[in-house]
Amino acid sequence: MMKVEAIIRPERLEQVKKALEEKGFVGMTVGEVTGRGEQKGIKLQFRGRTMDVDLLPKVRIELIVKDEAVDSLIETISTAARTGRPGDGRIFVIPVARSVRVRTGEEVV
Numbered sequence: 001m002m003k004v005e006a007i008i009r010p011e012r013l014e015q016v017k018k019a020l021e022e023k024g025f026v027g028m029t030v031g032e033v034t035g036r037g038e039q040k041g042i043k044l045q046f047r048g049r050t051m052d053v054d055l056l057p058k059v060r061i062e063l064i065v066k067d068e069a070v071d072s073l074i075e076t077i078s079t080a081a082r083t084g085r086p087g088d089g090r091i092f093v094i095p096v097a098r099s100v101r102v103r104t105g106e107e108v109v
Contacts, residue, residue, distance in 0.1 A: 001064055001095075002095060002096060003093070003096050004062070004070060004074065004077075006060070006062075006081065006089060006091045007033065007058050007089045008081040008089040009059070009081065009088060010057055013030070016077055018080070019079065019080035020073075020080075023072060027064075028061055029062040030060070031059070031060050032057065032060075033057075033058050033059070033060045034055040035056065035058050037086070038086065058089065064096055074091055078091065
């Protein structure tokens with residue numbers, strides 16, 4: 001099993017969720033995060049002054065999937081989240097050694 005973490009733009013969350021559901025990926029954890037990548041934040045104009053915004057709002061989506069589903073999952077997220085502009089996000093794939101269902105105590109494979 002693998003854990004796939006995707007950091008994406010908040011405005012693309014609904015498109016990504018819909019695309020994942022259409023491909024059969026329904027179980028996920030979603031959280032609001034802040035961060036910055038290669039663009040190192042943005043500059044905003046506010047009341048005639050320029051402000052540097054260092055950390056930008058993002059959304060983290062986490063899914064646990066079988067090894068053979070990882071490539072399909074990455075393609076689905078990438079396609080749905082892509083705008084073509086800097087800051088579209090990043091996807092991480094992490095091995096999962098064990099998974100235990102809290103309600104029943106069973107090991108999930």
